[in-house]
Amino acid sequence: MSYSQPGRGAQADDVAGPFAGTASVRAGLAAHGYLADDKIAGVVSLAARLGKPLLVEGPAGTGKTQLAKSVAQLAARPLIRLQCYEGIDESKALYEWDYRKQLLWIQAARGDETFSADAVIEDGKGIFDERFLLTRPMLEAIRSPEPAVLLVDEVDRVDAETEALFLEVLAEYQVSVPELGRLTARHLPLVFLTSNGTRDLSEALKRRCLFLYLDYPDPQREREIVAQAVPGLEQALVDRLVALVDTLRRLNLKKPPSVSETIDLARTLHLLGATDLDLTASSLTLNVLLKYRDDVQIADAALARRPWQPRP
Amino acid sequence: MTSSGISPLERIHRFIDELRARGVPVSMVERLDAMRAAKIAELDQADGLRTALRCTLIKSPDHLSAFEEVYGLYFSPASRRPATPAGYSVQPDAVRPPLDLERAVTSVLRDGSAELARQVAEQAVGEFVQFEAGRPVAGVMYERSALAGLRLEELAARQLAEAAAGLGGPGAPGQRLRLELQRTEVTARAEYLRGQVRKVIRELLVADRGADAVAKTLRQPLPADRDISTASREQMREIHRVMIPIERKLATTVMRRRRHRTGLIDVRATLRASMATGAVPMRIVHRKPRPTKPQLYVLADMSGSVATFAAFTVTLVSAMSQLFSRLRSFAFITDAAEVTDVFRHVRDPEHAMATIRDFVNASQLGGYTDYGRALRQFHGAVGAELERRSTVLIFGDARGNYLPAEEATLARISRRAGSVYWLNPEPQAQWNTGDSTMRAYEGYCTAAVTCRSLSDLRRFIERLD
Ligand SMILES: Nc1ncnc2c1ncn2[C@@H]1O[C@H](COP(=O)(O)OP(=O)(O)OP(=O)(O)O)[C@@H](O)[C@H]1O
Ligand SMILES: [Mg+2]
Numbered sequence: 001m002s003y004s005q006p007g008r009g010a011q012a013d014d015v016a017g018p019f020a021g022t023a024s025v026r027a028g029l030a031a032h033g034y035l036a037d038d039k040i041a042g043v044v045s046l047a048a049r050l051g052k053p054l055l056v057e058g059p060a061g062t063g064k065t066q067l068a069k070s071v072a073q074l075a076a077r078p079l080i081r082l083q084c085y086e087g088i089d090e091s092k093a094l095y096e097w098d099y100r101k102q103l104l105w106i107q108a109a110r111g112d113e114t115f116s117a118d119a120v121i122e123d124g125k126g127i128f129d130e131r132f133l134l135t136r137p138m139l140e141a142i143r144s145p146e147p148a149v150l151l152v153d154e155v156d157r158v159d160a161e162t163e164a165l166f167l168e169v170l171a172e173y174q175v176s177v178p179e180l181g182r183l184t185a186r187h188l189p190l191v192f193l194t195s196n197g198t199r200d201l202s203e204a205l206k207r208r209c210l211f212l213y214l215d216y217p218d219p220q221r222e223r224e225i226v227a228q229a230v231p232g233l234e235q236a237l238v239d240r241l242v243a244l245v246d247t248l249r250r251l252n253l254k255k256p257p258s259v260s261e262t263i264d265l266a267r268t269l270h271l272l273g274a275t276d277l278d279l280t281a282s283s284l285t286l287n288v289l290l291k292y293r294d295d296v297q298i299a300d301a302a303l304a305r306r307p308w309q310p311r312p
Numbered sequence: 313m314t315s316s317g318i319s320p321l322e323r324i325h326r327f328i329d330e331l332r333a334r335g336v337p338v339s340m341v342e343r344l345d346a347m348r349a350a351k352i353a354e355l356d357q358a359d360g361l362r363t364a365l366r367c368t369l370i371k372s373p374d375h376l377s378a379f380e381e382v383y384g385l386y387f388s389p390a391s392r393r394p395a396t397p398a399g400y401s402v403q404p405d406a407v408r409p410p411l412d413l414e415r416a417v418t419s420v421l422r423d424g425s426a427e428l429a430r431q432v433a434e435q436a437v438g439e440f441v442q443f444e445a446g447r448p449v450a451g452v453m454y455e456r457s458a459l460a461g462l463r464l465e466e467l468a469a470r471q472l473a474e475a476a477a478g479l480g481g482p483g484a485p486g487q488r489l490r491l492e493l494q495r496t497e498v499t500a501r502a503e504y505l506r507g508q509v510r511k512v513i514r515e516l517l518v519a520d521r522g523a524d525a526v527a528k529t530l531r532q533p534l535p536a537d538r539d540i541s542t543a544s545r546e547q548m549r550e551i552h553r554v555m556i557p558i559e560r561k562l563a564t565t566v567m568r569r570r571r572h573r574t575g576l577i578d579v580r581a582t583l584r585a586s587m588a589t590g591a592v593p594m595r596i597v598h599r600k601p602r603p604t605k606p607q608l609y610v611l612a613d614m615s616g617s618v619a620t621f622a623a624f625t626v627t628l629v630s631a632m633s634q635l636f637s638r639l640r641s642f643a644f645i646t647d648a649a650e651v652t653d654v655f656r657h658v659r660d661p662e663h664a665m666a667t668i669r670d671f672v673n674a675s676q677l678g679g680y681t682d683y684g685r686a687l688r689q690f691h692g693a694v695g696a697e698l699e700r701r702s703t704v705l706i707f708g709d710a711r712g713n714y715l716p717a718e719e720a721t722l723a724r725i726s727r728r729a730g731s732v733y734w735l736n737p738e739p740q741a742q743w744n745t746g747d748s749t750m751r752a753y754e755g756y757c758t759a760a761v762t763c764r765s766l767s768d769l770r771r772f773i774e775r776l777d
Contacts (some may be wrong), residue, residue: 020668021354021357022354022357022363038358038359039363042354042357042359042360042363042364043363043367045354046349046352046353046363046364047367049352050345050348050349050352052345054367086568159568190589195562197557197560198561198564199559199561199564199565200372200559203337203339206371206372207341207342209368210345210349210367210368211366211368211370211371211372213366213370213373213376240490241653243493243496243497244489244493246496247492247493247496252556252663254659277489289615294657296655302492303488303489303492
């Protein structure tokens, strides 16, 4: 197998189709169950058409990961996911040499009279071959025989040094393996990175990406998301539930309720056959929506507050 | 000079220049990306250009509000209309009869129609604002007159009172919760209407003097870089909005660094362990995690001139209590009192301000800031428990009303504690002028630094251990 020449050998494939514009992205995502607004759809379309990675940042549970998954479905491309964690390194993100196979090969090759241990040591002849390369998600996305969607999930968890290793993929769509040279993309992948904003990402990384801040959805969109996830729930209850969540997000909570928690509560209410949401139910309600005891206390206090008084 | 006659490309460049002037970092690559994106933007979409520029130029949520404000100046429809003398007043559409404003506002607050809100805003600005052409103003007074004319606060309150009555009065089941939900909605709609009024006024200003000039009048640093001591109420809210993510990032940075530090390889132990394997180090021994959490002692001046600063610093430090094995905070004007518990559940500086005011009213209204006395009392309370792992932070301007500085007390504190830092909200040039006695204290501090903004505070805490 030969390796492509350095540089961008690959073309952006078929991005126009479903990614031609805001409306088509929005409709396409909706068809796969992801309800985007024009802002989200517009940015996804631009990222695809400009061929640039998209960095999606926002609070927990606002649909960042799901966005990448749904885009993969929409584009009918495989999703290749790199889940980041503290301490992840090159060998888990990019590639690793399979030294067991290399050893086996050396053992097998010894019988051969042309085999020279010195030559192997000298230039790695035979052992540094793509056959012995274990591809990890980033390289996999680059080498994929069909266009792929690469999701680098929770990139803020890796440290700054590891982050630097990602830059080559993000900017050049290639991976340099010292023993082999540059492995370039056969097809440009669509790249999504997500971050919870627990750390400032490097300027270098941000420069290479387009950026989308994914905040909590507005009430209208959240009602639609809930109605779609829990179809049986009464509309009036959905309205009230979403309004409550919206109110809670305006308090100063350690962890405001996310879309997933709204959906969880909707499911719970549906299971219980609830028809209304009131203070008698609020201890259950708040405990589903909020994860910290402190937050439940703050919310309890705020909701039981004295009736509205005009501001001075 | 107005910027109405310039080419679209030039307009984008000026827009980017203004972002940079406000402290938003935009590199050359990003500028080029913005141009490429603008070329393929869907200009038939309501926000096609806005989306294209935002996703290429803004890479942090902290910069979004600056983007929106500047975008409004450079790209709102009115700012592309040439300024004509008649453009100084908003002319109600010839075909549209004037609205009954009271009814219209009530309706906006009830169902939140964006279109009606815009009409209300235009009419209110036309009716209640005495627009003076050519004046280099930010439009704050105009906004105030328009809102007063609309009686927005009053109508919002009335709306809620009616809603409350409709819900069956106090005590009806679920009444409180529903009222609270209504309050959120009505407040948000009133906020939206306020935003529309501001928008209409800004469009007038831009039509009058051009985007560049108005942008310059309105220009202020990003919230994180803003001077905390002099922040207005609205600015405090903006600063608070960026403070929460900063707290989280700070906590992550500090904890990761500590974990890193404990993971260092213990060379001696590794060599010792390798004796068993013929000096081949098969087993790497890591250092035992040391209990490295420092203890933090805070002494904050809460007097009028630095109260805002104290509210932010103490809130921030209290939010990070998990980073310290011990955290005790003290506040003073004339007398130092422990406020550790008072601030434990305070998460926002506005709340902290109220807490400070209560504290001041309760103990020492009208008193003079007395650093010497406060230091003595602080030393009396914590002196005995200070040790090498203790860090003392003092927040204040060191303006002691010409009372004795009593720096010997600080010297005593400094001898026991591992480090003493003084964070002064004044620029260094003002230290030691008038009644400031920084000179007396500086020598007993590990470091004394100016700390005016959240960014300053963040940099300081990041370097703390
Ligand atoms: N726009 C949307 N349309 C449909 N479902 C959504 C939408 N946004 C969020 N959800 C649902 O909310 C849940 C949380 O989404 P997801 O896991 O993608 O969040 P996240 O932003 O990646 O969170 P985290 O930061 O915790 O990883 C999922 O169940 C997802 O299906
Ligand atoms: Mg996720």
